[in-house]
Every structure is written in structure tokens, then in C-alpha cells.
Amino acid sequence: MNVPHTDVVVVGAGVVGLSVAWRxxxxxxxxxxxxxxxxxxxxxxxxxxxxxVSEVTYTEEPLLRLGLxxxxxxPAFAAELSGEAGVEVDYRTEGTLDVAFxxxxxxxxxxxxxxxxxxxxxxxxxxxxxxxxxEPMLAPSVRGGVLASGDAWVDPRxxxxxxxxxxxxxxxxxVTDRVRGLAVEGDVVRGVxxxxxxxxxxxxxxxxxxxxSGSLDGVPPxxxxxxxxxxxxxxxxxxxxxxxxxxxxxxxxxxxVYMVPRGDGEIVLGATQEEMGFDTRVTAGGLWELxxxxxxxxxxxxxxxxxxxFAGLRPGTPDNLPLIGRTALEGLxxxxxxxxxxxxxxxxxxxxxxxxxxxxxxxxxxxxxxxPPVAAICSPLRFGPGRAISDPHRWKKEERGPSPGxxxxxxxxxxx
Amino acid sequence: MNVPHTDVVVVGAGVVGLSVAWRxxxxxxxxxxxxxxxxxxxxxxxxxxxxxVSEVTYTEEPLLRLGLxxxxxxPAFAAELSGEAGVEVDYRTEGTLDVAFxxxxxxxxxxxxxxxxxxxxxxxxxxxxxxxxxEPMLAPSVRGGVLASGDAWVDPRxxxxxxxxxxxxxxxxxVTDRVRGLAVEGDVVRGVxxxxxxxxxxxxxxxxxxxxSGSLDGVPPxxxxxxxxxxxxxxxxxxxxxxxxxxxxxxxxxxxVYMVPRGDGEIVLGATQEEMGFDTRVTAGGLWELxxxxxxxxxxxxxxxxxxxFAGLRPGTPDNLPLIGRTALEGLxxxxxxxxxxxxxxxxxxxxxxxxxxxxxxxxxxxxxxxPPVAAICSPLRFGPGRAISDPHRWKKEERGPSPGxxxxxxxxxxx
Numbered sequence: 001m002n003v004p005h006t007d008v009v010v011v012g013a014g015v016v017g018l019s020v021a022w023r024x025x026x027x028x029x030x031x032x033x034x035x036x037x038x039x040x041x042x043x044x045x046x047x048x049x050x051x052x053v054s055e056v057t058y059t060e061e062p063l064l065r066l067g068l069x070x071x072x073x074x075p076a077f078a079a080e081l082s083g084e085a086g087v088e089v090d091y092r093t094e095g096t097l098d099v100a101f102x103x104x105x106x107x108x109x110x111x112x113x114x115x116x117x118x119x120x121x122x123x124x125x126x127x128x129x130x131x132x133x134x135e136p137m138l139a140p141s142v143r144g145g146v147l148a149s150g151d152a153w154v155d156p157r158x159x160x161x162x163x164x165x166x167x168x169x170x171x172x173x174x175v176t177d178r179v180r181g182l183a184v185e186g187d188v189v190r191g192v193x194x195x196x197x198x199x200x201x202x203x204x205x206x207x208x209x210x211x212x213s214g215s216l217d218g219v220p221p222x223x224x225x226x227x228x229x230x231x232x233x234x235x236x237x238x239x240x241x242x243x244x245x246x247x248x249x250x251x252x253x254x255x256x257v258y259m260v261p262r263g264d265g266e267i268v269l270g271a272t273q274e275e276m277g278f279d280t281r282v283t284a285g286g287l288w289e290l291x292x293x294x295x296x297x298x299x300x301x302x303x304x305x306x307x308x309x310f311a312g313l314r315p316g317t318p319d320n321l322p323l324i325g326r327t328a329l330e331g332l333x334x335x336x337x338x339x340x341x342x343x344x345x346x347x348x349x350x351x352x353x354x355x356x357x358x359x360x361x362x363x364x365x366x367x368x369x370x371x372p373p374v375a376a377i378c379s380p381l382r383f384g385p386g387r388a389i390s391d392p393h394r395w396k397k398e399e400r401g402p403s404p405g406x407x408x409x410x411x412x413x414x415x416x
Numbered sequence: 417m418n419v420p421h422t423d424v425v426v427v428g429a430g431v432v433g434l435s436v437a438w439r440x441x442x443x444x445x446x447x448x449x450x451x452x453x454x455x456x457x458x459x460x461x462x463x464x465x466x467x468x469v470s471e472v473t474y475t476e477e478p479l480l481r482l483g484l485x486x487x488x489x490x491p492a493f494a495a496e497l498s499g500e501a502g503v504e505v506d507y508r509t510e511g512t513l514d515v516a517f518x519x520x521x522x523x524x525x526x527x528x529x530x531x532x533x534x535x536x537x538x539x540x541x542x543x544x545x546x547x548x549x550x551e552p553m554l555a556p557s558v559r560g561g562v563l564a565s566g567d568a569w570v571d572p573r574x575x576x577x578x579x580x581x582x583x584x585x586x587x588x589x590x591v592t593d594r595v596r597g598l599a600v601e602g603d604v605v606r607g608v609x610x611x612x613x614x615x616x617x618x619x620x621x622x623x624x625x626x627x628x629s630g631s632l633d634g635v636p637p638x639x640x641x642x643x644x645x646x647x648x649x650x651x652x653x654x655x656x657x658x659x660x661x662x663x664x665x666x667x668x669x670x671x672x673v674y675m676v677p678r679g680d681g682e683i684v685l686g687a688t689q690e691e692m693g694f695d696t697r698v699t700a701g702g703l704w705e706l707x708x709x710x711x712x713x714x715x716x717x718x719x720x721x722x723x724x725x726f727a728g729l730r731p732g733t734p735d736n737l738p739l740i741g742r743t744a745l746e747g748l749x750x751x752x753x754x755x756x757x758x759x760x761x762x763x764x765x766x767x768x769x770x771x772x773x774x775x776x777x778x779x780x781x782x783x784x785x786x787x788p789p790v791a792a793i794c795s796p797l798r799f800g801p802g803r804a805i806s807d808p809h810r811w812k813k814e815e816r817g818p819s820p821g822x823x824x825x826x827x828x829x830x831x832x
Contacts, residue, residue, distance in 0.1 A: 235700070237700055269700075281721040281722075283718065283719060283721055283722060284653055284685075284707055284711075284717050284718050284722055285711075285717075285718025287703060287707060288704070288707035288708065288711060288718060291703060291707065292708075295700075295701075295704060301701075302699065302700050303699060303700075303701060304699060305698065305699055305700075306697075306698045306699060306700055306703060306725065309722065309725070
């Protein structure tokens with residue numbers, strides 16, 4: 001199969017790759033997206049929590065800043081996307097309720113709330129009774145909770161469907177084949193080679209293949225993104241609409257469990273985190289763990305119908321931060337390594353990559369908050385030779401000028 | 417849809433209905449089978465244990481006798497069926513190992529073994545160590561067990577597939593429509609009426625619709641079989657062949673759990689027993705119960721892939737015995753109410769119904785063992801007017817002569 005030359009080829013049709021393709025196409029670039037099974041990977045497994053506040057952890061403030069910056073873009077992103085695609089994405093803003101059971105749990109959650117308040121995050125502390133008043137299906141043994149009312153959520157399967165519809169309207173070419181490797185000429189990327197033969201030639205390649213982003217042929221080792229698959233098993237249940245009014249989370253037996261309600265009564269119950277390589281088997285042990293923990297959090301879950309069980313692979317990175325931006329290989333950009341945050345971070349990622357394609361100066365998309373700019377936090381160059389990933393000031397070294405921009409609709413050079 | 421007149425129409429294409437149709441067709445009768453979704457009900461859910469010995473209970477010796485009589489027919493039934501259909505049914509004879517955990521469980525299992533020995537059933541008592549030597553995947557906490565080496569098992573989905581292939585060879589007509597009701601003229605059944613319109617006219621109707629057998633229009637209330645749906649949820653897992661060498665069973669938290677291995681590494685894990693009406697939802701609680709109990713029995717089950725989850729409806733009866741034979745309505749026979757024993761009892765049921773169709777004297781298909789004949793144990797007439805089901809001698813009242821036989825290939829009377 002030979003596809004006409006385009007400005008950009010995006011490898012991977014999950015929410016990140018599709019969002020990048022959409023934003024690039026809206027800027028006037030011609031775009032091809034290649035994926036053997038669009039929307040079938042981590043995006044199909046994902047619950048869709050947009051919850052940077054309730055998921056904050058002590059050592060990961062850069063990730064929090066990224067999450068908040070992307071969450072701020074979600075309302076407009078969802079509205080534009082739904083408007084263009086004619087597909088609602090079930091964007092909801094009722095927040096996340098994080099609950100504690102034992103007194104140790106409660107103390108830990110209280111300390112986390114202190115930390116959240118220190119960061120000026122909008123959270124409310126609730127007693128056990130207030131938790132149950134907010135969510136009557138919660139277990140009687142809930143001792144207290146923290147409500148992050150700014151957190152939101154979305155249905156990732158609808159987001160994928162909407163993005164595919166929007167891309168179709170924009171005239172983006174979708175190639176349903178696996179990309180085997182990069183097509184490199186000299187030191188410059190010229191496109192990608194397809195598994196069933198043929199290639200897609202392009203001026204820029206955006207690698208957004210999630211957990212598989214490290215598996216392409218033809219990528220120099222020092223440029224190959226250091227992603228690894230982190231398996232997540234998830235269940236979809238069906239109850240009455242209103243079974244839960246917002247996302248609920250808790251730590252049960254030391255493992256995090258969450259339940260995300262949809263408007264149609266679907267409840268997404270997730271998720272395991274397993275280092276199992278490229279293993280997407282749904283296992284008896286995975287389901288057992290989810291069901292055991294969900295029963296503790298919301299006992300009435302046992303009455304719900306099981307409509308789907310699924311395992312996906314998140315693209316994990318060594319520092320839990322994504323890889324977004326230019327690489328040391330000319331023409332290759334990364335939009336991968338989003339781990340548990342692909343759905344949350346896709347508006348930010350897409351805008352950032354679109355800016356990079358145009359050669360715009362790297363902006364601090366995170367706004368006025370203190371700290372390193374997004375370009376530095378997420379730079380794929382941070383894992384390159386000579387870059388110690390433990391260097392807390394590494395971002396300062398990475399400030400750089402704009403790249404030579406790509407003009408939309410640039411004709412294919414004769415040499416290709 | 418109008419189907420040509422046949423000698424017999426069988427309502428229901430589960431293992432029982434299909435077996436009856438096969439045996440009737442082999443005797444030369446023209447046969448039609450009607451079912452909206454052949455093989456998709458309880459037969460699709462069933463694990464396929466042929467385990468009358470390990471499933472014996474104190475008050476149900478008639479059911480034991482039926483089971484043993486049908487088990488004795490299984491080797492020839494499986495061989496003939498596989499030969500005719502060209503489909504192997506995975507008939508296996510390595511027996512069932514029933515294990516106990518706590519000392520109370522062990523004492524109860526010891527008493528059951530006493531009872532089995534009193535009935536001259538072939539069982540061996542094993543220590544915990546002997547159990548684990550026989551099945552190394554069993555939990556270390558297993559205290560002892562009873563091996564019923566005469567028990568067998570089969571793959572019900574293969575049995576269904578084989579029966580459908582055999583029926584096709586025999587020229588049996590398969591109508592994939594729901595039977596809405598009986599076609600009765602005067603006091604005689606003349607066939608069935610189909611949901612999509614039209615009817616199938618026949619000299620005899622065999623009602624083998626499992627849990628739905630009590631739902632047909634046009635059946636006089638005193639003839640309507642007293643079956644109720646008993647929901648069973650089941651999981652199919654996949655491991656290495658040899659994960660288990662035989663069926664294992666145990667009582668965990670007061671509920672029975674079993675695991676049935678197939679030659680290809682599939683493990684069937686069953687089954688819940690729920691009185692929920694016509695509810696075939698797979699629920700979070702059902703799967704949780706199965707997984708919890710299976711982990712106690714065989715801890716390594718957590719590593720296995722989950723390949724299928726399913727819920728079926730068993731046709732339960734007031735006395736846990738099936739309904740097989742003539743009814744008070746001329747032309748209507750029952751082959752239903754097999755509850756958990758449909759797969760085990762299908763050879764016996766099919767032979768018995770075929771004999772009834774031919775008007776042969778009711779034989780004691782159970783052989784020389786003491787007790788009432790099969791005809792009396794299973795007679796649908798036992799629930800009719802004036803028949804107290806608690807009367808221990810009721811079978812004596814039901815001995816009767818042969819019915820007027822049906823000649824194979826009888827032409828349709830003009831009146832029809």
C-alpha cells in the first residue's frame with residue numbers, strides 16, 4: 001500500500017495520536033494516521049478520569065501541573081470536538097470523592113489533604129456521614145473522605161469515536177496497518193514503513209503508539225522512547241443511572257480502586273497495575289482483585305451486571321512523565337509515555353505538538369504557575385545521552401529556540 | 417413459516433432436546449426441532465460433569481439411580497455420536513476428587529463417604545497429602561478428600577455441535593424460531609405454533625425447553641410442567657493442559673465450587689445457584705463468589721486467563737427430579753426439569769422418550785437395582801391433580817401399560 005505524501009504521519013490511533021492528528025489537521029497540515037486497530041488499546045481500556053487533583057502524589061508536582069494545565073483545556077476541547085464530530089463525549093464535572101476506611105487510611109488521607117491545600121488545590125474534607133450523604137452506595141465503614149470538586153471525567157470510547165469522525169471530516173487519511181519502522185534517509189526521518197508493505201512518506205512523524213512506541217525498527221537506540229507496558233485490567237458494569245453521582249476512589253488492602261459512573265448507568269471499575277510485559281490477558285486474579293476491592297468500597301456493586309472485561313497496556317516511563325516534543329532525530333516527534341494520563345493529557349499534548357510542527361516558540365502551556373515549562377518537563381531529550389534523569393534542574397538546560405517550522409501543505413520534495 | 421408435517425416435533429435444542437431428536441430419528445421417525453437459538457441456553461453454560469457419585473446427597477437416592485443408569489449409557493452414546501457426527505465430545509473418565517478444608521468439612525466428607533460405601537459406590541478416601549499428590553495445584557490447606565473414580569465428564573458445547581451435525585445427517589429439520597404455544601385440537605396435541613407465525617404439525621410434541629418449558633401457551637394448567645429457572649453463573653479459564661488432571665470439587669464458605677479441565681487447557685469454573693427468575697445477567701457478585709472460592713480450592717487459578725463468563729438457567733423442579741414421559745394431554749411428552757443433570761441424563765432421557773414414542777412397555781432403564789422404575793420416578797403425572805408429591809409410594813400408582821405406539825413415517829391425516 002502506498003499512501004500519498006502528507007505533511008505529518010501520526011503512528012498510533014489512540015486518544016493521544018488522534019488528538020494530535022485532529023489539531024494538526026485543523027492548522028491546515030495534511031495528515032495520515034496509521035494504526036492496525038484504531039482506538040483498541042489503552043484508550044479502549046481507560047476509565048476516563050480527568051482527576052489531577054485526587055491523583056496527586058507527593059513527589060510528582062510536575063505531573064500535577066501538566067494535568068491541571070490539560071484539564072483547563074478539556075471544556076473547550078470537548079465542546080469543539082463534539083460540535084465538529086456530532087458525537088457527545090459525556091464530559092462530566094461532578095468531581096472525585098476519595099474515601100478512607102481504617103484510622104490509618106483516614107490519617108493518610110488527612111495528610112494528603114494538607115498537601116493539597118498547601119498546593120492551593122480546591123478540596124473539601126468530608127466526614128463519613130457526609131461521604132455517604134454525597135454517595136449513598138458507599139460502604140457504611142467509610143470513615144471520611146476528600147472531595148476534589150474540580151476533577152472531571154469523560155468517556156474515552158466516545159472521545160475516540162468523536163476524534164475519528166472529526167478526522168474523517170478534516171480529510172485525514174486513516175491507514176489500518178501496523179507501522180513496522182521509520183523510513184530514515186541520512187539523518188532525517190522521511191516517513192514510515194508499513195507491516196503489509198509500502199510506506200507513508202511525510203515531513204514529520206509523530207510517534208504516539210503508546211506502550212508499543214519503543215518497538216519500531218529504524219529508530220536509533222538513543223532516540224527510542226523508554227516506554228514499557230504497564231498492564232491494567234478493568235471491568236464495565238451496568239446499574240441504574242444514579243447508582244453513583246461522581247467518581248469514587250479508595251485504598252483497599254493497599255491497592256487503589258475507583259469507580260467511574262456514566263450517564264447511561266455504566267460503571268467503570270479499575271484498575272490493576274501490573275508489570276507483565278506485552279500481556280493483555282484478562283486473568284482470574286485480576287478480576288478477583290477488582291471485585292474484592294469494589295465490594296469493600298461499594299457493597300451494592302455485587303448486584304450489577306458485568307458487561308465487559310478488558311486489559312490494556314499503559315505506556316509507562318522511568319519518571320512517570322510523558323514524552324512530548326522533538327527528538328534528536330530530525331523529523332521525529334514523540335507524543336507517548338502518558339502512562340495513566342493519556343486521556344487527561346491529550347488536549348495539552350495535541351496543542352503542544354501542533355505548536356512544535358509550526359515551529360512556534362515553546363510556550364509554557366501550564367500558565368503562570370511556578371516551575372519548569374512543559375517543554376522541559378516532557379522533553380524526550382531528557383533521557384538522551386548525558387542527561388541524568390535524576391538532575392532536578394535539568395529543565396534549565398533544555399530551553400531552546402524554535403525549531404524550523406513546517407509549512408502546511410508543503411509539496412513533497414523531488415528527492416523523495 | 418410452514419414446515420411439512422413430521423412424526424415428532426421437539427421443542428428446545430439443548431442437549432436433551434437434541435438427544436431425543438437424534439434417538440427418534442435413528443428409529444426412523446421424521447423429526448423437527450424448534451429453537452430460536454440452538455444450544456445457547458443451559459447446555460452452553462454447563463460444565464459437563466457426569467458425576468452421579470460425587471454429587472450424591474442423602475435424600476436423593478432416586479436421582480443417584482437415574483444418574484448411574486445414564487452414566488452407564490454415556491460411553492456408547494459418546495462413541496456412536498462421535499462416529500456419526502465426526503465431532504469428538506471430549507468424553508473423559510478420570511473421576512472426580514472432592515476435597516475438604518477444615519476439620520468440620522473433613523468430618524462431613526467422611527460421613528458422606530460412609531453413605532457412599534453403604535450404597536456400594538466406588539470411592540476411595542484420600543489424605544491431604546494423597547490429594548495433593550493426585551492434584552498438585554490443590555491448596556496446601558486441603559485436609560483430605562474422596563475420589564469418585566467412576567465419575568466422568570464431557571464438553572457440552574461439543575456434544576451440542578455433534579448432535580446438530582448428526583441431526584443434519586439424519587435429515588432432521590431445524591426451525592430457528594421460538595415456539596409460542598401448542599396447537600391443540602379437541603383434547604389432542606397436533607403440533608406447535610411458532611412465534612414468527614405458522615405452525616409445525618406433528619403427531620407427537622416433546623417439550624424439552626428447559627427452564628422455559630412452563631411458558632408455552634395452550635398447555636392446560638394441570639399439564640404445564642412445574643419447572644422454574646435456577647440461575648447458574650460460570651467462568652471459563654485457560655491454563656496449560658495438565659493444570660488439573662480430573663474434576664475437583666470442594667465446599668468453600670458453605671458453597672460448592674468445582675473446576676472441570678478440558679484437554680486443550682480450558683478449565684470450567686462453576687457455578688452459582690440463584691433463584692432469580694429469568695435473569696441471565698452475569699453479575700459482579702456472581703463472578704466474585706466463583707473467584708473467591710476457586711482461589712481457596714486451587715490458589716494458582718489467579719494466573720489463568722478468563723476466556724468466557726456466562727449465565728444459564730437450569731430447569732428446576734419441586735422434587736429435584738426430571739420430568740420425562742407422557743403427560744395427561746394426548747400427544748404431549750415432556751423431557752425437561754433436569755436441573756443440574758441435563759448433560760448426565762440425556763442418553764437415558766433420549767432412550768426413554770424414544771421407547772415411549774414407539775409405545776414400548778416402560779422398562780426399568782436403571783437395571784436391576786432396587787427401587788421404583790424410571791418411568792415412575794420421572795413421570796410428569798406425579799405433579800398432576802390428586803398426586804401428592806410427598807407420597808413416598810406414589811410410583812406404585814403410576815405403573816401402567818404401553819401407550820398406543822407411533823409408527824415411523826405415518827402420513828399426515830387429511831383433517832390437518
